[in-house]
Amino acid sequence: MSSTAKAASPAPGPRALPAAARRAEGLRLLLRNPLAAVGGVTVLLLALLALFAPVLAPAPGDAFSAVHPAQQLLPPGPGHPFGTDELGRDLFTRVLYGARISLAAGAVAIAAALAIGVPLGAVAGYAGGFWDELIMRFTDVVLSFPSLLLATAIAAMLGHSLTNAVAAIALSWWPWYTRIVRAQVVSLRERPFVEAARALGVPGWRIVFEHLVPNALAPVIVQASLDFGSVILTLAALSFLGIGAQPPQPEWGLLINTGRNFFLTNWWYVTFPGLAIFLTVAAFNLLGDGLREILDPRTRGRV
Amino acid sequence: MAAYIARRLLLGLVVIWGLTVVTFAIARVAPGDPAARWVGPHATAEQIAQARVELGLDKPLYVQYARYLGQLLHGDLGVSIRTHQPVAADIRTFLPASLELTVAGMALAVILGIPLGVAAAARSGRWLDHLTRLTSIGGVSMPTFWLAMILQLVFFKQLHLLPLSGRIDTMTPLLHPVQPITGSFLLDGLLEGNWPVFKDALAHLILPAVTLAAYPLGLIVRMLRSSMIETLGEDYVRAARAAGFKERVVVYRYALKNAIAPTLTVMALTFAYSLTGTFLIESVFDWPGLGNYAAEAVITNDYPAIMGVTIVVAVMYVALNLLVDVVQALLDPRIRTGVAS
Numbered sequence: 207m208s209s210t211a212k213a214a215s216p217a218p219g220p221r222a223l224p225a226a227a228r229r230a231e232g233l234r235l236l237l238r239n240p241l242a243a244v245g246g247v248t249v250l251l252l253a254l255l256a257l258f259a260p261v262l263a264p265a266p267g268d269a270f271s272a273v274h275p276a277q278q279l280l281p282p283g284p285g286h287p288f289g290t291d292e293l294g295r296d297l298f299t300r301v302l303y304g305a306r307i308s309l310a311a312g313a314v315a316i317a318a319a320l321a322i323g324v325p326l327g328a329v330a331g332y333a334g335g336f337w338d339e340l341i342m343r344f345t346d347v348v349l350s351f352p353s354l355l356l357a358t359a360i361a362a363m364l365g366h367s368l369t370n371a372v373a374a375i376a377l378s379w380w381p382w383y384t385r386i387v388r389a390q391v392v393s394l395r396e397r398p399f400v401e402a403a404r405a406l407g408v409p410g411w412r413i414v415f416e417h418l419v420p421n422a423l424a425p426v427i428v429q430a431s432l433d434f435g436s437v438i439l440t441l442a443a444l445s446f447l448g449i450g451a452q453p454p455q456p457e458w459g460l461l462i463n464t465g466r467n468f469f470l471t472n473w474w475y476v477t478f479p480g481l482a483i484f485l486t487v488a489a490f491n492l493l494g495d496g497l498r499e500i501l502d503p504r505t506r507g508r509v
Numbered sequence: 510m511a512a513y514i515a516r517r518l519l520l521g522l523v524v525i526w527g528l529t530v531v532t533f534a535i536a537r538v539a540p541g542d543p544a545a546r547w548v549g550p551h552a553t554a555e556q557i558a559q560a561r562v563e564l565g566l567d568k569p570l571y572v573q574y575a576r577y578l579g580q581l582l583h584g585d586l587g588v589s590i591r592t593h594q595p596v597a598a599d600i601r602t603f604l605p606a607s608l609e610l611t612v613a614g615m616a617l618a619v620i621l622g623i624p625l626g627v628a629a630a631a632r633s634g635r636w637l638d639h640l641t642r643l644t645s646i647g648g649v650s651m652p653t654f655w656l657a658m659i660l661q662l663v664f665f666k667q668l669h670l671l672p673l674s675g676r677i678d679t680m681t682p683l684l685h686p687v688q689p690i691t692g693s694f695l696l697d698g699l700l701e702g703n704w705p706v707f708k709d710a711l712a713h714l715i716l717p718a719v720t721l722a723a724y725p726l727g728l729i730v731r732m733l734r735s736s737m738i739e740t741l742g743e744d745y746v747r748a749a750r751a752a753g754f755k756e757r758v759v760v761y762r763y764a765l766k767n768a769i770a771p772t773l774t775v776m777a778l779t780f781a782y783s784l785t786g787t788f789l790i791e792s793v794f795d796w797p798g799l800g801n802y803a804a805e806a807v808i809t810n811d812y813p814a815i816m817g818v819t820i821v822v823a824v825m826y827v828a829l830n831l832l833v834d835v836v837q838a839l840l841d842p843r844i845r846t847g848v849a850s
Contacts (some may be wrong), residue, residue: 241642347527350830351823352778355785356531359819362807363535436760439652443789446654448808462655466793469658470666477662480655488650495646 242496248489256305268295269303271454279472289474291464297474300456301482307457308486311372312438316430317349318376323383324426328414330384331391331422342388345381353378357440361449368457371450375440379433383426391423435490442483457484514835521831529822533577536569536816546812547590553633568590581820591805596817604821606676607791609693609799613714614721619776622726623765626733626772631760633738641730648727653786657720657793664716672713674795681709717794721786725779733772740768770837777833779824802838 216315249318260266264285268274282289288297330341361374394400395418403413444450445459453460458479465475544561545552552560561567565576580587586596629641664671672678677694685705687697695714696706740746741764749759787800788807795801799818806814 241639241646293608343523343527347524347531350524350528350827351531351819352782352785352826354782354788355819355822355826358785358788358807359532359815361536362810362815364814416736439650442652443654446652446789447804459652459654462652462658466658469662472664473666476655476658480652480659483652483655484647484650487652488646491646493651 217318222245230355239499241492242499245492245496248485249493252305252489253309256309259302259306263296263299263302265296265299268299269456270358273490277420279368279468279475281472282474288478289472291461291475292468297461297478300461301458301479304456304458304461304479304482305486307368307451307455308438308441308483311368311441311457312434315372315379315437315441316433318373319376319379320426320430322376323380324387324419324423327384327387328391328419328422331398332395332410332414332418337390339396341384348378348381351378354440354443355446356444357443358447358449361444366452368445368451368455370442371441373444374444379437382429382433386426386429387419387422390425391418392416394421428497432490432494432498435487435494438490439483441485510838517831517834517838521827524827525824528820529578529581530574532816532820532823533574535819536812537573541735546810549590586817586820589806589811589814589817591809591811591814596814599814600799600817600821603797603799603802605692605798606796607784607800608789609695610714610717610721610791610796610798611780614783615725615776615780617718617722617723618729618779619685621722622729623733623769623772625726626730627737627760627765629730629734630737630741630768631756633734638734641734645727645730645734648723649731650727651723652789653720653724654789654793656723657716657790660716661718661793671716674713674793676713677706677710678713681706701813703824717790717796720790720794723781724786725776725783728775728779729772732775733768736768736771737764740764743767770841773837774830774833777829778826780807781822781829784822784825 255262259269263269264287265272272293272295274290277286277290277294278292280286280290280294286296286298288301291297291300292304326341326345330338356378357371357374360377361371364370364374391414400413400417403417406416441450442457442459442462446463447458450455451460453464461479462476465479467470469476544557544564544566547564548556548560565573568576584597586600588594589596589599592599594755625641625644627823631636632638661673665673682694685703687694687701687703687706690697690700694706694710697709698704737760741760746759746764749763751754754763784799787796787798788803789800789802790796791798799822802814803818806818
């Protein structure tokens, strides 16, 4: 690994490096930051577990609706590594399938927030003046709600379902991306390539979406990946409140919500789904911290 | 200075007005007929039509909004569908318990967070730093409602050290009567020298407060660590060290004073954020506060209560943010004159 990185980067200094070598350099920095590396590997592992849940789960039939009266609330043991729930379903299977819900829902929520936030930020930055003021003041207002509060209020009013909870998260999350894109677009607006496009008579909307947005996207993508952990945590919180995923979905927050009726006598019921949330969110946060340090030249040397 | 504060206050008022628009929009844009929600699932068509007129829902949207704003300005948040009480009265009943919990949690987070953040920065890259970073990442990654139950399992079920839930044992105030002064059993017990009440209230407060502290603690440590690392690298700190000041004086007297500003903002914002955090843990601890009220409201579709709590907490959030900005401008002339970037 390190030998290939060395061979590909004969000249020091990030500017001199070709793109492939820069990526290798980034990867090397990521691996040298032990906490970030642990986060990255854990995220990869979780994605694989989620992907292969149907193969790995001991009882795939237990993921959603199933009743096994003979094996209700069994403690962890052979056959049921995480124990069973009040209907006798294998908890390990359910937590494994929960990973699919959390990762997929998190990705959809962030994609939706990007779909709202990026165009708004691009328009505000490029148009300036009245539209800029209007969009950015509205952004300020949305950001002046604590994010969990706004997501809770929207999810409660939309009606209780996983889809609506994801929509509520996206609706309370987009302003962050609007701000970043606007700042990027403002700094790109006067660059020669944009001026050239304008001189050639390219219409404004094409300048924004074909020239400015692709160039403004990198920091937004980074921020979006950093937000993954918080989004998963928010989704679990909404499900715990009963306004996110609904039974029989094996969403982690919902498992804890159901498990709280039994947890004092059956410790495993809330413990394992909670550990799953904790590990996932911590892994994303560790990875995000590492990414931030690598991308910020001020802290790069201090990792 | 006065001009800066006036401008900031005006901006705060505009934001609060914006909050009312957003809250109104959420309540109106949501699918489903608000009149049908108001009268409940078993109402007849006539009852729904009558409710529509009563609630003013037959009027155009801007009239409805004006009416909503007028009621808000009079402190009228509507009537809760679940408790049949005015929402404003409900909030007045439940807010003090939540404030007690939030203040206790934040105090814990600040008392632990400042020395931890400073120590981690002073020993950047060493094992204490790594340990602190792991703890702070743990704090912000942990689902609080889960932490609440794990603490109950350990300290109530296994160790029998602390009570499971509630604000005080039902028997304690009966055996040791307490005059309500502040409404907080903890403070009243302390003020009146009523030790059994004080001790019992404290025992009930520990687990919820620790749970609530986890997230702000993680944030405070992270923020303070990074701004302290930056400040400790500055020339004036090197000068102070070269002049032979003790390390403790350099770190706490010189560096911390400049590094704490961003952390102060975070502390104020997490305070308001923690009020929302109580939504998730008060029901676990059966704590009779605003969070418990809000959690009940969202699950029973009590939309006047949801909207009322949302607007009250959001306004507190904005007001705290404003207060911090003004205090920081008073402390730091660079902010109010706009010299800093």
